[in-house]
Amino acid sequence: MSGTLVLNASYEPLSTVSPRRAVVLVLRRKAELEHAVPGAYFRGAALDLPVPQVIRLRRFVKVPFRQQAPWSRRGVLVRDRHRCAFCGRRASTVDHLVPRSRGGGDTWLNTVAACADDNRRKANRTPAEAGMRLLVEPFQPTPADALVLALGAQGSPASLPEWLVARTGMAGAA
Numbered sequence: 001m002s003g004t005l006v007l008n009a010s011y012e013p014l015s016t017v018s019p020r021r022a023v024v025l026v027l028r029r030k031a032e033l034e035h036a037v038p039g040a041y042f043r044g045a046a047l048d049l050p051v052p053q054v055i056r057l058r059r060f061v062k063v064p065f066r067q068q069a070p071w072s073r074r075g076v077l078v079r080d081r082h083r084c085a086f087c088g089r090r091a092s093t094v095d096h097l098v099p100r101s102r103g104g105g106d107t108w109l110n111t112v113a114a115c116a117d118d119n120r121r122k123a124n125r126t127p128a129e130a131g132m133r134l135l136v137e138p139f140q141p142t143p144a145d146a147l148v149l150a151l152g153a154q155g156s157p158a159s160l161p162e163w164l165v166a167r168t169g170m171a172g173a174a
């Protein structure tokens, strides 16, 4: 199957997302399951979840699907799954690759999630100047990512079961 259809609260079709993203939206109570794929399940340790074919958002949202997702610090953390781009540990801060004091902007491609230690260590330098290597390249969220970000993926993926995080790739480029 290609994807799960997302309906607005008004039943207006909005977009499609991957079935795994759809499961996350349902688990986070952002959406309700309207139709499941017959006989298909995501198998989990504790429970099996039906694979959504159609979900409907619980609250009406205006989402700029065709536009770029607006940049935000929280959005960067969600995109990078709260993992430090330099060491992979839990990240709570956002690092500007080209520091703002040197003209670097608040853009998706200039920012990565970073742990406080690495953010402090890098300081007012570029990664190259600091001799720090990026484990992941920052990317512009896709329209499907924008949906997840716009819905406010509150809390970290760490609050979800590990198997589900692995299967959903919450912030990955779908």
Ligand SMILES: [Zn+2]
Pocket: 084, 085, 086, 087, 088, 089, 114, 115, 116, 117, 118, 119
């Ligand atoms: Zn780090």
